[in-house]
Amino acid sequence: GAVVSQHPSRVICKSGTSVKIECRSLDFQATTMFWYRQFPKQSLMLMATSNEGSKATYEQGVEKDKFLINHASLTLSTLTVTSAHPEDSSFYICSATSDSYNEQFFGPGTRLTVL
Amino acid sequence: AQTVTQSQPEMSVQEAETVTLSCTYDTSENNYYLFWYKQPPSRQMILVIRQEAYKQQNATENRFSVNFQKAAKSFSLKISDSQLGDTAMYFCAFMEVGDMRFGAGTRLTVKP
Numbered sequence: 508g509a510v511v512s513q514h515p516s517r518v519i520c521k522s523g524t525s526v527k528i529e530c531r532s533l534d535f536q537a538t539t540m541f542w543y544r545q546f547p548k549q550s551l552m553l554m555a556t557s558n559e560g561s562k563a564t565y566e567q568g569v570e571k572d573k574f575l576i577n578h579a580s581l582t583l584s585t586l587t588v589t590s591a592h593p594e595d596s597s598f599y600i601c602s603a604t605s606d607s608y609n610e611q612f613f614g615p616g617t618r619l620t621v622l
Numbered sequence: 623a624q625t626v627t628q629s630q631p632e633m634s635v636q637e638a639e640t641v642t643l644s645c646t647y648d649t650s651e652n653n654y655y656l657f658w659y660k661q662p663p664s665r666q667m668i669l670v671i672r673q674e675a676y677k678q679q680n681a682t683e684n685r686f687s688v689n690f691q692k693a694a695k696s697f698s699l700k701i702s703d704s705q706l707g708d709t710a711m712y713f714c715a716f717m718e719v720g721d722m723r724f725g726a727g728t729r730l731t732v733k734p
Contacts, residue, residue: 539720541722545665549726549727550713550724550725550726550727551667551713551724552724553721553722553723556720556721598665600665600667602667602722604720609655609674609717610655610657610669610672610717611717611720611722613666613667615664615665615666616665616666
């Protein structure tokens with residue numbers, strides 16, 4: 508299957524700072540990327556869908572000004588958590604796909620801890 | 623909106639035995655895809671098996687097979703000859719037009 512990477516794998520930051528998480532498709536061009544959040548012992552919850560070159564579509568209840576998503580190229584999407592607070596601490600997972608596939612390929616996830 | 627229900631929060635099975643994980647979903651669409659993902663402690667999502675709704679034949683991948691009942695909107699996963707490495711969270715997922723939704727998950731423990 509296709510490979511998706513995420514960086515960093517874990518990050519600790521202070522409350523009020525911003526954190527950027529990168530998601531890359533390594534061996535295919537991802538026309539669409541997805542960002543999920545997973546709290547401990549819970550399922551993956553879709554935060555937003557991003558298509559290359561256009562604005563992301565956010566799920567209901569997800570603050571677009573807090574979770575900035577950029578999908579500037581066919582291999583890279585970034586999620587920036589702005590003014591992070593302890594309640595933003597979670598596991599963030601990205602996935603990617605293209606019109607050639609009928610499935611999503613998942614990155615290894617990023618564990619964010621906000622102190 | 624599509625919903626996916628996994629009614630078994632936790633299950634356990636003896637090594638070498640067979641276990642079945644349940645999943646039901648709700649949709650008004652006719653064309654869609656169903657998946658089972660395994661999430662081990664590393665939290666990497668690993669695709670176990672997938673099923674296209676337009677295919678009547680149940681998908682099989684080695685020890686993993688599904689029982690897809692389209693009319694009943696049911697998609698159960700059977701794991702045969704369970705191994706210790708099968709211990710993980712298992713998520714059922716529904717996808718239509720690229721948008722994937724997950725069930726709450728079932729924590730499976732394989733006992734030696």
